[in-house]
Amino acid sequence: MIRRIPTAIGTQLGPSIQLAGAALLVAVVAATTLALLTARRKRWIRGLSSGLELIGVSIPTFWAAILLLTVFSFQLGWFPAVGDDSGSSLVLPVIAVAIPITTMLTQMTRESLELTLEEPFVLTARSRGMSDLGVRLRHALRHALVPAVTLLGWVIGLMVGSMVAVEQIFSRQGIGQLTLTAVTGKDLPVVMGVVLVTALLYVVVNILIDLLYLVIDPRLRSAA
Template sequence: MSASASLARSRQRGKKILHRLFGGIVVLWASATVTFFALHLTPGDPVRAILGGPSSNPTPETIAATVKEFGLDKPLYEQYLIWLKRLLSGDFGVSFSQHQPVTEVIGSQLGATLQLTAAALLFAWLLALFSVLATARRHRLVSALGSALETLSAALPQFWLGIVLLSVFAFGLQWFPPEGDDDVISLVLPALALAIPLAGFMAQVMREAFELAAEQPFVLSARLRGVSDLKVRLRHVLRHALLPVVSLSAWAVGALMGNAVLIELIFSRQGIGRQLYQAVMKQDMPLTVGITLLITLVYIVASLLVDFLYTLIDPRIAEGQR
């Protein structure tokens, strides 16, 4: 490789990184802005939320002081500019409902949600890999059955699946605890509730790529050399079938964290999903915006990691080849 070609490639990579960073900043700003105005347009009184909710009975003097303290007497666009300035300086404010800094509330709950998200993504990958490797390019009936099960699982609502798993395996068979987040066992059912529909979707994408890759000349060449069917499927076909699913995983991480809202409620788990639900219900704007920005940031970071994983799975991508 010549020096000029190496320099040009480095510049191209630098431009790509800057483009992705700029796009990530725009997405964060758009996410925060939409959340800000949506909460302000939601029916309800933010002052009551700050002072303790509908059951509170503040004096007119307290209400007036709160309105002035939080700048709620200013025009909406001015409130937005002040809020955006604080956000850019790293000040996420104080939770209206919990009277703690937003960063502290998120920090205390983030671990539980990341644990749930990681377990669900792991289960989804394992289920998708098993389904594709066991049924794709097999007997017509086996392949059709695998494809049908993937379609069915992808269509299952996660909250409904969570209730079914809870009813059957927690209350019925009593194999798992119905609530809590104290040990690994309590993580299985909520993680499966998130993972099964995702696994069906991932398996559908992987199956299509798997079947396309299995028809390529290099696969036929491997078979003619006497390579076993298992090695062909794992070393040659699966490697190419993983690329679109790796890309899908970036979207899946953000989706899992968003869908954790209902799952954490159903299984009585701690986490930012449950906190987000409570913050929206109580019109806790600082906490709602903080959690929304965190989920968006996780999605952006996951997308950048996907680019790196792409080059590990297929080094030709790093060289700019197709």
């Protein structure tokens, strides 16, 4: 019985990593883009963005998944309702998982970017004739990303919980589905195995995040 646990977890780990990786990539790209577009803009633009972020972070992941499934699968028929046998079947689960992550990262990145845009080195870059977009991309964004990267460590833990509901709603294979089945069947060895694997992945991700600091902010290399 014990020997089947690594096989069971290994089989289900791939789909979960695929879902989590795609959702994280979508969230980071979307949050960075939205932060660049809304930081230090007109008040109504920032207000609209803040309102949407509040809605996005307040919506439970399972409710967002059911809403996406109802609209884009049952009503419009654009994406399959269940399964994980094609790329199109990954779209709705990725969006459901990415929504709360995107809203939190957008808020954090925008606030950090607005503070960075007031720094003296930004004013120096503007005085040299650099465009606003160039200043944001080449100078301000790198510094503004540090707090958002810090938030990613906590976000990974949030994703583990949300994937349980998403995998169940969309009938996808994965660690969340395996965990729910094991808990329902009172299969304690599998539950413990999933907890250990999840904890290991969490530690690895946070180590990678610490290394990412050195890439984003070169000043930390000399300090290290």
